[in-house]
Amino acid sequence: FRVLHRHGIHLAFAWDKMIARWFLATAPPFFLAGIFTRLYVYSDSIILSRFVEVAEVGYYGVAAKLTNALQFIPVALAAAAYPALSALFTADHTRARDLFARAFHYLTLLALPIMVGTIVLAGPLVRLVYGSSYDAAVPLLAVAIIALPFTFWNFLFAALLNAIDRQVQNTVNLGLAMVLSIGGNLIAVPLWGIMGAAWVILIVNGGLALINMV
DSSP: HHHHEEEEETOOOOOHHHHHHHHHHHHHHHHHHHHHHHHHHHHHHHHHHSOOOHHHHHHHHHHHHHHHHHHHHHHHHHHHHHHHHHHHHOOOOHHHHOOOHHHHHHHHHHHHHHHHHHHHHHHHHHHHHHGGGGGGHHHHHHHHHHGGHHHHHHHHHHHHHHHHOOOOHHHHHHHHHHHHHHHHHHHHHHHHHHHHHHHHHHHHHHHHHHHHHH
């Protein structure tokens, strides 16, 4: 507050019907998107805990953590692109498309080598980080990491949809991904265990990317 006061900015609490109405109209899609994202990201571990041994859940968790650790890359790029996409959408559609295409290109250039490198080095990587006792996580990581390009793209697609005032569509897409994740794991886990869950990661992220492209 002292910094704000020093720059001549004074805060005061007041009720504004227009702002409140705008907030109530705009916030629900983002709120639901957050819930859907949490459910489709964490439902696999919950379902696994019901059908497989605790040790197997741990192996799956290793693969998931190593894959999710890379999400800071698309998060950072999407956050950087969002303000520009939002501004350019109303001012210059051509430049907005060019910006999105460049961001998509850069994410793909990052994701594909990381994916291939992780598949090739999955064994040494797991042993380096977690030790040889987690060797059972190696094939899971090799499958889950194939979803990396889709995951990278999906963060950018979400930023684009929100930037062009299509946050409802983004929420619907995430809701479909949530249903696909829960339904897929309920089918795959009892049949194929943790490897089935790893394939569901790939199918869900690939499916979400396809939905976003439509």
